Amino acid sequence: MTECKQNRGNAVLRNPLINHSAAFTQEERDRYGLRGLLPPAVTSMEDQVTRMRTILDRCPTSFDKFLILDSLHATDENLYFKLLIDHIDDYMPVVYTPTVGEVCQKFSHIYRHPRGAFISINDKGHVREIIENCPNEEVDVIVVTDGQRILGLGDLGVNGMGIPCGKLSLYTACAGIDPAKTLPVTIDVGTNTEAYRNDPLYLGLRQERVTGEAYDELIEEFMVEARRRWPNVLIQFEDFGNNHAFDLLDRYRDQCLCFNDDIQGTATVAVTGVYSALRVTGTETGGSDVFVYGRR
Template sequence: MTDKKDQLRGVDRLRNPWMNKGSTFTEEERDKYGLRGLLPPRVCSFDEQVERLTDIIGSYKAPINKYQVLEGVHASDESLYFELLVRNIDEYLPIVYTPTVGEACQKFSHIFRYARGLYVSAEDKGRVRQLVANVPHQDVDIIVVTDGQRILGLGDLGVNGMGIPIGKLALYTACAGVNPQKALPVCIDVGTNNEELLADPLYMGLRQHRVTGPAYDELIAEFVAAVRERWPHVVIQFEDFHNSHAYDLLDYWKDRIPCFNDDIQGTASVVVTGMFSAMRALKQKLSDQRILFLGAGSAATGIAHLIADAMVEEGDTREEALARIRLFDSKGLVTKKREAAISSAKMPFAGEDEPAVSLLEAVKEVKPTAIIGVSAQGGAFTEEVLREMAKLNDRPIIFALSNPTSKAECTAEEAYRYTDGRCLFACGSPFKPVEINSKTFVPRQGNNHYVFPGIGLGCIFTKCTRIPNEVFLVGAKTLADLVSEADLERGSLYPPLTEVRSIAAEIGAAVAEYLFDKGLATVERPADLKKAVRDFMWNPKNPHFIAE
């Protein structure tokens, strides 16, 4: 019987990104697939194609232009696209994801050229199953879904937020070898409250304010039911949902299906990694620290709870752990002495501290050993705040994690300069090395891309039934163990990004081991788990295409 994929011929094959090989089709393949005359006559090597596209991308100065060229390759030849990412991960990851993807989302409706993924709108309620049936993927291992309401630090971008699931899934493949033919980006378009977008004649989403309440919940439930019916083992990653939905969705679905929220749990995992690395540098324990968060949304509380979990593992009671963590929100320090009501999500971290309206006042009140910024308030870690942290601590921990770069609470240079080169620093956006007092520091991003690809890989490999929160502590511990002493000496709390595929394989195997041990896997456990996970990873050079 002829394989269906071998029936794709001529221009149809050249226009299929899963089957197209461009100028590398061999003489035999050109005859077999009816390509003779449709390509320049010389057969090129894969390396030559990579070199050609690398030169083209390098000819553009603006990151958004590089993004557009890469997306063009993504739409025409997936193997070539992912080989470009794998070979140039340091250079291209900030292009296909933060910070450039933020600009790409803002301009999404203006630069749109290639349809990718699944769009489910509020107008599709009652027929989502039909939309899911239109997806060409015969099997899907992972879905990244957003409703576009809280894109990075940029807010409500509506359907323009689709750039985030597309970017996240590109990292799943480039970093963790998740088969791109089994990865589906999804945007749930329920409207937008962004008046600028509603007034934009080129905006491609629904021109209405956001649907909320039961109608919203019913649409999400219909979507989950439809994709689970077609792909029973699919992992669903909730991405960039507003706080008003993020926790409710996670709480409702986490014990029903294999799902997680990367903003809450993935962010928490990578930040806890940074804290573990900082503890190695300080030769201290997490339970010795006092931590102040700038920001009190889903990211902050998710990180705070996972840090508390780690403190409990070190011997603290839950109450002792929570007492070491404080939040600072738009109204100031979250304290029981505050006159305004405190939400249930923030209440566990409210202490008996005196109210503080400014961050500097809060630092003086709490006397933290670490400040963690997840506020999307660019420049919020002022010179005064950083100098106060340096006054309180020999080696203050400064995590400025908001992205894109314009939203970073401080730059790496500011953190090191105002702490006399003594701080332990991590960032959410990329910064160049900094020289202070004749020493060069190499700041690395405390970005989710270190952990979520490997965690997703482990969950996909095991076809797990659910994803407990402990999985994210497993990921943090595994990643922290991969930080070398040389990394710490350079001020790096994370390993080099060039090692990301090895990192993902290690995290994937550790997560898979946990899921097997807890009886949450639905496949047989292999004798050599690490080897099996590595063999499972998709490779652009040897893609093993399985599309039918």
């Protein structure tokens, strides 16, 4: 538990990074000014997981389960990740694919809890301010998207933020990365999807996509400022359109720690699968036929 004067009483319960809800011991409740702010019983994390699973089991769809998990993520990260880690097979499809596709399409209609950083083309010249506004003292991993090619759903604009958020949840649940040291980022330069521009609830810029020099300058400003504040950060490019993805990778791969998941991550997993199959079958690459099956 972080020891500081401002983290007392409701400030503790409203901070998802340190909130343990009913799992706070009586000694912790006295120390952090929580006496009387929680039900009397001290429950274990395991009991809280059981309670959440009971709630989730009553949800009719995976999308409904996502809404519950998203609210939990915003209020109690300890319980959220305990639930994911202990039951990853059940909830990975909820916090990421396939459910995240529907989440992104409806992002502007279900948005409730601020998470991550949004940098728009109108923020050119102010990206340092945005990076400084981020509460993370340290960041090890940034997942950034411009929303142009989200899964197989096309240009979702700012609605694509669901992808960086979902992917970073998995990085914590599956790889143990400290969630306090992760940052989802969306670069909003507009969207070419007219339905979103005409949606009164759409949370992004209502304009066609900016390309060319202005786009490159915004990306450069983001890359410079992110590395200035967090020099050792890993930056993952996620779901950029092909017209930008390869250029960005070529431009920055030798300048900083970065990769493109759709280009390098997918290829790495595919090659790993082939080599694993060869090892299991005891065959060599030269004498094998490889069949690739998938979808766009």
